[in-house]
Amino acid sequence: MAVRAVVIEADGGSRGNPGPAGYGAVVRDPASGEVLLERSAAIGTATNNVAEYRGLIAGLEAAAELGAAEVDARMDSKLVVEQMCGRWQIKHPGLRPLAAQAAALVGRFAAVRFQWIPRERNKHADALANAAMDAAAGKPPREVIAPPPSPEPARAAPPSADTPARPASSGDAPARAATRGAGSDPATTPASWEPRPAEAATRLILVRHGETEFTAQRRYSGRGDVPLSARGRAQARATAARVAALAPTVAAVVSSPLSRCTGTARLIARAIGDVPVRTVDDLIECDFGAWEGRTFAEVRADWPGELDAWLASTRVAPPDGESFAEVAARVGRATEALLGAYPGETVVVVTHVSPIKLVLRDALAADDALLHRLYLDPAGISVLDRWPDGGVAVRSVNDTAHLSAL
Structure with missing residues (x-):
């Protein structure tokens, strides 16, 4: 029974x-x-x-x-x-x-x-x-x-x-x-179709950095400080113009400390009026350990068992690396700190694919399957609103219309 x-x-x-x-x-x-x-x-x-x-x-x-x-x-x-x-x-x-x-x-x-x-x-x-x-x-x-x-x-x-x-x-x-941060859990916020006042929400504009050589070569790119490529810089400039059109008034631009993000963030900050860029260590990409700089095919060939275990569980880390559970814990801390520091304002967050996926997973009250099914392009933009009671509205995911001319 x-x-x-x-x-x-x-x-x-x-x-x-x-x-x-x-x-x-x-x-x-x-x-x-x-x-x-x-x-x-x-x-x-x-x-x-x-x-x-x-x-x-x-x-x-x-x-x-x-x-x-x-x-x-x-x-x-x-x-x-x-x-x-x-x-x-x-x-x-x-x-x-x-x-x-x-x-x-x-x-x-x-x-x-x-x-x-x-x-x-x-x-x-x-x-x-x-x-x-x-x-x-x-x-x-x-x-x-x-x-x-x-x-x-x-x-x-x-x-x-x-x-x-x-x-x-x-x-x-x-x-x-x-791995959720402190504060209200979107999964337990009462459901409602009632429109909410947008001005009461904190809006997070999540930007993935522009392309790097590792991105183009399909290599694991975590803590290594790989700079933007020429194409990545062009993408960042187009993204800056798009963000300026989306949010003419921005309270803060925060970035991962890695140069591919700070380079993208500085162009955005300039486009919206020279807002200072602040780096947040917790927004750095996942540490891929021994897989850093290797292609996906190389990792599949050399670490097949470890790769299968990593794909099966967000608690499993690459050899000498960091699990997605650990990434989510620190990204959750950073997100909650931003929500607390800028209530009712707009914040641009320039970071990497893993942190953005984890933020969107929790905002959508989704499970971990989302991490493997959601594709985020370099320089793509996602937008979400968060209210003080924990209510969430995901406005867009991986907007890349501004990159169509490149």
């Missing part, structure tokens, strides 16, 4: 790290603490972190078997909780496929909240994991006596650790909400 909500307590460990390893997971009724399902298994030789991820995966699979819609996932592994919430990078390549598998399971629920708990409040899952480790080490099985649930109710996880309150179509649903 399906249940509305469950609590998962999960753990894993190894004796030797790596060594004989196992995991345990308990699914409870959140009101009574009754154990609904248990899962445990020996997994041979593995590390603690691998075993902990396997415990989480087993708990999520058990919750799905019960038909749960909402899950509170509690673990004493700080690493797994922080990585699943998108706050820590997943640097070890052996954990990335497991994180992607967990994220895909998360996408099957309406909401999942992750919370770290101390080990003494995770005794049942810990006991199951230890019994599994005994089995992995060839020791006689021990009986696991379920301890009573902790009388202390777990505090609700912060909203930033929730998934959207609806099923997601991508493999990494929690990352989207886990």
Whole structure:
């Protein structure tokens, strides 16, 4: 019989790290603490972190078997909780496929909240994991006596650790909400067809920088400071004229610190009356790590497994790079700061393709599939309005009419 909500307590460990390893997971009724399902298994030789991820995966699979819609996932592994919430990078390549598998399971629920708990409040899952480790080490099985649930109710996880309150179509649903900035969540703002006064909104004019040599060559271009090409400078001049026509009065022009953005931003600022350009570090492009400067085909050939994991989950980073979840967290901070600093005014934001996609994803209350389906041209313009109550109107996406003559 399906249940509305469950609590998962999960753990894993190894004796030797790596060594004989196992995991345990308990699914409870959140009101009574009754154990609904248990899962445990020996997994041979593995590390603690691998075993902990396997415990989480087993708990999520058990919750799905019960038909749960909402899950509170509690673990004493700080690493797994922080990585699943998108706050820590997943640097070890052996954990990335497991994180992607967990994220895909998360996408099957309406909401999942992750919370770290101390080990003494995770005794049942810990006991199951230890019994599994005994089995992995060839020791006689021990009986696991379920301890009573902790009388202390777990505090609700912060909203930033929730998934959207609806099923997601991508493999990494929690990352989207886990990376929202502070303030009202557009996904939870009451729907309305009622026209809103435009003058009360803060308008963000999102501009992707003009073309570079890397853009034309279809190379990963992240933190490398690749300048505008001749075509890119022409695009930036056309974009400046278009922005001036859209918004003759602009409160601020802000830019990523990289020269392809500052060069575009300066031309825009000049066209609208020499508004100063301010750089914001949080608006920089994703760090593509080892993939920087390489073509898409080269990355597919040399890192096929890592690329598949990256495409499957916004929590997975390229080797030595940064995940989209991490990018979204800092871009969310920058966006909220601008909304707070310029209420009811127009701000031009010159940045890169990844930050703009992430802003539009959240503004449209979309899931992560949008990141792979939305194409943004160099020097394209997108416009959105945001009201103080969190209401959002996306006015245009990837407007490139001003580039038609180039």
